[in-house]
Amino acid sequence: AQSVTQLGSHVSVSEGALVLLRCNYSSSVPPYLFWYVQYPNQGLQLLLKYTTGATLVKGINGFEAEFKKSETSFHLTKPSAHMSDAAEYFCACHSGGSNYKLTFGKGTLLTVNP
Amino acid sequence: NAGVTQTPKFRVLKTGQSMTLLCAQDMNHEYMYWYRQDPGMGLRLIHYSVGEGTTAKGEVPDGYNVSRLKKQNFLLGLESAAPSQTSVYFCASSPPPGLTHYEQYFGPGTRLTVT
Numbered sequence: 492a493q494s495v496t497q498l499g500s501h502v503s504v505s506e507g508a509l510v511l512l513r514c515n516y517s518s519s520v521p522p523y524l525f526w527y528v529q530y531p532n533q534g535l536q537l538l539l540k541y542t543t544g545a546t547l548v549k550g551i552n553g554f555e556a557e558f559k560k561s562e563t564s565f566h567l568t569k570p571s572a573h574m575s576d577a578a579e580y581f582c583a584c585h586s587g588g589s590n591y592k593l594t595f596g597k598g599t600l601l602t603v604n605p
Numbered sequence: 606n607a608g609v610t611q612t613p614k615f616r617v618l619k620t621g622q623s624m625t626l627l628c629a630q631d632m633n634h635e636y637m638y639w640y641r642q643d644p645g646m647g648l649r650l651i652h653y654s655v656g657e658g659t660t661a662k663g664e665v666p667d668g669y670n671v672s673r674l675k676k677q678n679f680l681l682g683l684e685s686a687a688p689s690q691t692s693v694y695f696c697a698s699s700p701p702p703g704l705t706h707y708e709q710y711f712g713p714g715t716r717l718t719v720t
Binding site: 535 | 707714
């Protein structure tokens with residue numbers, strides 16, 4: 492069974508500082524990995540995804556994530572935080588095939604301080 | 606395209622009352638899903654459907670029923686609401702797994718309070 496662990500339920504950074512949100516997965520097969528963002532009182536929006544190929548994936552709003560198979564990680568980064576990045580971020584994993592299931596982590600709330 | 610829409614956006618119910626949440630998608634997706642989101646719990650799958658006329662249980666199906674009479678609509682019903690069902694409910698849709706690498710598309714959510 493696959494699982495997703497997000498280290499840190501709440502991360503606080505200063506505006507302009509590096510954003511690092513951690514995600515580790517457990518999957519018996521090469522996974523497909525996603526980061527979603529949820530702004531206050533809104534639904535989830537796809538930020539970026541890893542399927543196959545290049546392990547460094549670029550997404551919207553300057554975010555990127557790197558798939559590291561040896562570390563079973565898919566951490567999300569942004570070089571310089573902006574106030575508008577304040578949101579909850581969810582990492583998700585799919586094992587592929589005909590399986591319907593997208594497994595989510597519990598989320599990390601990002602606060603950006605002025 | 607409107608994408609995935611949900612009706613209503615907010616609702617307050619008394620214990621024991623019933624209600625139906627409506628999800629509609631205009632992307633011609635085969636798969637549809639209902640999740641609930643609670644603080645610190647992430648998203649948990651309630652029920653899902655792999656096509657018109659089919660439904661299946663997810664992780665937390667108790668107290669909910671669903672129907673998929675039309676491909677574009679997925680209804681979530683609460684027959685007798687309980688305070689434990691106070692939550693934010695999200696609907697999502699996707700093509701069959703494999704066509705777009707498995708991502709799901711989410712609606713804006715319904716915030717339900719049961720008193």
